[in-house]
Amino acid sequence: GDTLPLFHDGVFRFYHLRDRGHHGAKNGLGAHQWAHISSTDLVHWREHPLAVPITREDEGSICTGSVFVHDGAYYAFYATRGLDRAENLSLATGTDGIHFAKTEPNPFLRAGPRYAGGFRDPVVFRHAQTGQFHLLVSTTLRADKRACLAQYVSKDLKTWEETEPFLIEERKEVPECPDYFEWNGWYYLLFSYGQVARYRMS
Numbered sequence: 001g002d003t004l005p006l007f008h009d010g011v012f013r014f015y016h017l018r019d020r021g022h023h024g025a026k027n028g029l030g031a032h033q034w035a036h037i038s039s040t041d042l043v044h045w046r047e048h049p050l051a052v053p054i055t056r057e058d059e060g061s062i063c064t065g066s067v068f069v070h071d072g073a074y075y076a077f078y079a080t081r082g083l084d085r086a087e088n089l090s091l092a093t094g095t096d097g098i099h100f101a102k103t104e105p106n107p108f109l110r111a112g113p114r115y116a117g118g119f120r121d122p123v124v125f126r127h128a129q130t131g132q133f134h135l136l137v138s139t140t141l142r143a144d145k146r147a148c149l150a151q152y153v154s155k156d157l158k159t160w161e162e163t164e165p166f167l168i169e170e171r172k173e174v175p176e177c178p179d180y181f182e183w184n185g186w187y188y189l190l191f192s193y194g195q196v197a198r199y200r201m202s
Contacts, residue, residue: 002064002177004034006097013038013097015051015067015076029060029081036098048098052076055102058083062090064177067097068124068157075157076100077135079120080107087111087119089137109135109160115150116142118174124157125180133157136166138174138191147171149178149191167200 004015018035025031034052039045052062065078076092088107092100111119117140124135135152149167152160167189169175175191175198182188187202 004064004066006067006069008069008097011038011040011097012042013067017062017064018050026060026083029083029085032061032063034062034076034078038097051098051100052078052092052102060085063087064121065089066123066179069097070126070157074100075124077122077124079122081120089119089122089135108158109152111137111139111150112162114142114162115139115148117145119150120174121177123178123180128182131155134166135160136178136180138176138178140172140174141165141168145172147173147175147193149175149189 002017006013015034015036017032020031023030031054033050033054036048036051037045054062059080060083061081063079063081068075074094074097078090079087080090081087089109090106091108092102094100119137119139121138122135124133126133133154137150139148139150140146141148147169148165151163151166153163154160171193173193178191180189189200191198
């Protein structure tokens with residue numbers, strides 16, 4: 001589930017969650033890991049080794065995230081759900097889009113006091129005018145449980161600073177699996193409520 005698409009250097013890559021026991025493994029945490037298939041024509045597909053596997057006992061699940069390419073490096077941003085069910089952001093990097101190594105410290109980012117109800121599904125984009133990197137995270141506001149995409153900014157994809165939320169809506173649930181892109185002069189923000197996709201335009 002939760003396919004994480006990437007197109008780079010003529011290759012379509014689909015990272016996706018591989019589940020164990022229909023979300024029953026690891027005491028209901030799912031023991032998800034990132035699987036990976038690729039294609040150059042969307043017809044013929046190649047299966048690769050796990051891109052981001054569980055490697056530590058305290059990792060209950062490698063959750064949804066996104067892969068961002070910058071200066072020849074692949075950055076796999078994801079949420080780790082611990083055995084205590086807390087969600088924190090982690091990072092693995094690589095040079096070929098196939099093999100990734102987890103960085104240290106991992107997790108590298110935890111929810112601040114403003115947020116509660118989850119901290120997952122990170123997606124990264126770079127602002128074309130400023131060159132600054134933006135990290136969006138699915139969560140809710142602690143004060144009133146409203147849907148929220150928390151936002152962090154960075155100049156180097158390593159050190160992140162919290163800034164104002166990217167999106168706040170009146171719904172009382174996490175806006176899951178966001179994505180963000182520009183196409184033909186419009187900016188699109190996608191996410192889901194209750195497994196139903198929604199989008200916003202700017």
